[in-house]
Amino acid sequence: MNFKGRDVISIGDFSKDEIIHILKTAKEMESNPKLFLVGKLMGTLFFEPSTRTRLSHEAAMEKLGGAVIGFADPAVTSKKKGETLQDTIKMVDQYVDVIVMRHNHDGAARAAAEVSKVPIINAGDGANQHPTQTLLDLYTIQKSQGKFDGLKIVMIGDLKYGRTVHSLAVALSHFKCEQYFVAPKSLKMPKYVITHLKDKNIKFYETEKMGGVLSKADIIYMTRIQEERFPDRAEYEKVKGVYILSKSKLKNVKKNMKILHPLPRVNEITQDVDNTPYAYYFEQAGNGIPTRQAILALILGAKK
């Protein structure tokens, strides 16, 4: 399988076999890291702020012996002078071997990739895609459970606006997992995801109540419900305390169940969960390193 020169824009661009190959390479990176990328330079163009995604890409690159240049604040760049995104890319691709980019506009990564001579890794384009997050989520699920097939994955919270859960649900449809969607009526999983799951004959269930499904879960994927997403404040008040995971709610869960969260969390997972064996969200963030190492090594041709 040859990934050399490939862009990483949308999880939908990758086949099941390609995803499995990336996860296998991530495992190799974690168990046997080598200086695969000495002499390679990565450009990080963060037109929007990010903590985890930028730091973990930079850490991944440097741990493989590569170097990093870039910016984390567009205010200091020529974007402020009115330079177009595609012009910025055509300039930066003269300097670096790979570009990691986060941008506030949906579709910016695809537009960048069209003009770039070097591979583009999409680190989030508006509300659209964040494929490396999905890959690290998959890696985390596989690492903690040893498999995908037969798992029951429960996604809770804002399933309407959360791009991570859309991509995760679609990516998991390559495997025989059962998916449970727990959300208030106004924040349900979008129709296009539901249609996709139906087309692929995936078993899924939608409910507003969290209680009944926690004991079934192998993975609980929590997301944050943001007040500004509700057109009606009264509706928010009704649900704001409902989708909070605390230690007391975990009495009947499976022994090896793991809780994931794309972070940052606010109050949807209480601090008392952190010291239970179920908390796995910080490890999940850590899994960003081998996953992104694998992506970098593959698209730069250092691994096949």
Next chain:
Amino acid sequence: MSEKKRSISALKNGTVIDHIKNENTFKILQILNLKDEHLMIGTNLKSKKLGKKGIIKVADKELSKEELNKVSFVAPKATIALIKDYDVKKKFEIDFPKEFVGVAKCGNYNCITNNEPVETHFFTLSQDPIIVKCKYCEKVFSNELEII
């Protein structure tokens, strides 16, 4: 010539756009920017295929591929006839494109194509009803999109 065809005057040279969904007849004029051309327009005409249909005859004009793409976006079942000296030289149904480039504006205001000089590009998911997906922001739309 049949009685039906005579309901709108015959065209010496030009293009006939037939089988337009009745309510979209005037939209075609707008998207093709037909302002100065000699036009004959029929609406509320009986049609077996569509119930009611519209027809537009444009004198001394042949539609470009780009213009046909725009027409197909609004009137996917339209037929086109090229007329020379009152004779039909060529008649064809519009081939519904698999992709639309630079035809319609993306309906997502946060799409890169609405914020930077990037040409719009849609993939056709379904022809009837029309459903397209933006290549960039990946949002899916029906034919309510604004034509460029």
